[in-house]
Amino acid sequence: MIFVALGSADTFSTSIGDCTLDIFGGRVEDIPEIVNLVKKETKKLVTEFGNIKQKPFSIYITSNMKEFYERAKGRVPEWGIAVAKKNP
Numbered sequence: 317m318i319f320v321a322l323g324s325a326d327t328f329s330t331s332i333g334d335c336t337l338d339i340f341g342g343r344v345e346d347i348p349e350i351v352n353l354v355k356k357e358t359k360k361l362v363t364e365f366g367n368i369k370q371k372p373f374s375i376y377i378t379s380n381m382k383e384f385y386e387r388a389k390g391r392v393p394e395w396g397i398a399v400a401k402k403n404p
Contacts, residue, residue: 326351330358333370339377340387350377 327336328351335354337347354375362368376387385391 328355330355331362331370332358332368332373334372336372336374337377338374338387340379340383 326347327334329335335358337350337354339347376384378384378387
């Protein structure tokens with residue numbers, strides 16, 4: 317079992333660019349499964365919609381909404397609670 321604690325980040329390559337997976341607060345199990353899921357889903361996007369210019373992006377996983385809004389740099393509409401943002 318793998319546990320990642322507060323402030324852990326991992327960057328890996330996907331079909332649409334390098335992804336930084338940031339996990340804040342709490343613990344998340346099975347990080348390799350999350351990485352594999354992101355790789356699989358980005359590959360499906362490219363297959364369905366075609367190649368794009370690769371750009372880095374981030375995924376934030378938080379244990380509460382306050383931390384999520386801090387990482388997202390502001391409030392996000394309810395439908396965007398899972399949000400993909402360009403990674404500077």
